[in-house]
Amino acid sequence: MPMQGNLFAALPPPGADETFDTLFEHPQLRIERIVSDGHASPEGFWYDQTQTEWVMVVQGEAVIAFADDRREAMRAGDWLTIPAHCRHRVESTGPATVWLAVHVESASRP
Amino acid sequence: MPMQGNLFAALPPPGADETFDTLFEHPQLRIERIVSDGHASPEGFWYDQTQTEWVMVVQGEAVIAFADDRREAMRAGDWLTIPAHCRHRVESTGPATVWLAVHVESASRP
Numbered sequence: 001m002p003m004q005g006n007l008f009a010a011l012p013p014p015g016a017d018e019t020f021d022t023l024f025e026h027p028q029l030r031i032e033r034i035v036s037d038g039h040a041s042p043e044g045f046w047y048d049q050t051q052t053e054w055v056m057v058v059q060g061e062a063v064i065a066f067a068d069d070r071r072e073a074m075r076a077g078d079w080l081t082i083p084a085h086c087r088h089r090v091e092s093t094g095p096a097t098v099w100l101a102v103h104v105e106s107a108s109r110p
Numbered sequence: 111m112p113m114q115g116n117l118f119a120a121l122p123p124p125g126a127d128e129t130f131d132t133l134f135e136h137p138q139l140r141i142e143r144i145v146s147d148g149h150a151s152p153e154g155f156w157y158d159q160t161q162t163e164w165v166m167v168v169q170g171e172a173v174i175a176f177a178d179d180r181r182e183a184m185r186a187g188d189w190l191t192i193p194a195h196c197r198h199r200v201e202s203t204g205p206a207t208v209w210l211a212v213h214v215e216s217a218s219r220p
Contacts (some may be wrong), residue, residue: 004182004190007166024164024191026214028138031164054134054141056117056210058168058187072114077168080114081134100166102212104136 007033007058007098014095032101036062036093046087052104053082060097065089117143117168117208124205142211146172146203156197162214163192170207175199 005023012019018039024031041047046067056079064072064080067087072080082088084106115133122129128149134141151157156177166189174182174190177197182190192198194216 004188006185007187007189009187023189024212024214026162029212029214031212052136075116077117077119078114079117079133100210102134102139102141104139 007100011035011096011098012037028105030103032103034099034101036060036090036097036099037095038093039090040092041089046089048085048087049082049103050084050106052084052106054102054104055080055082056100058098058100061094062097062099063091063093065091117210121145121206121208122147138215140213142213144209144211146170146200146207146209147205148203149200150202151199156199158195158197159192159213160194160216162194162216164212164214165190165192166210168208168210171204172207172209173201173203175201 002023012035014037016037018037019033019035021033022030023033057074057076059076061076062074064074064082065088066072071091072078074080112133122145124147126147128147129143129145131143132140133143167184167186169186171186172184174184175198176182181201182188184190
């Protein structure tokens, strides 16, 4: 696990798969860079996570859809907290979209 | 605690005090926005934190100095992990510098 880096370093080329890089890891949390390039969750797929996620769009744009039909259009600097088991999917992303995600174990975990 | 926001919203005006805003809080961690505007740690002051800190410069620039004389010049996207009790100070910051800091309780905490 590197101790330092740059969030915009070694971005995958356009058209590459969505990438996930762990920047920091700890028993209670993981900080991750996600790079999307027009990616979306598969049709009908919903994330249903056991962890709380705090996520920010650092560069680019995206739309997150929630199971209650709410949609959040996100641009650079927009962040939101997604509680554990709050079903959501990535409806769309723009080119070269860089996310910072903090995945947090639920406080009730034994 | 708001569930969403924008990291660049409601930036303090130039010349204001350094500001600290909690974006997410959990028993094991706290995510914070820090806005510096030419601020530096007081001369001779060292942070000596019981928590591990993962910190990124999102906008602007800064220099962090460590007690072992190491210096890190940070620009947008640069992040680093500062272990607990790793003494450091903010030597300088540029105008309108926006940090994202994740303060993590040490794993050994009872």
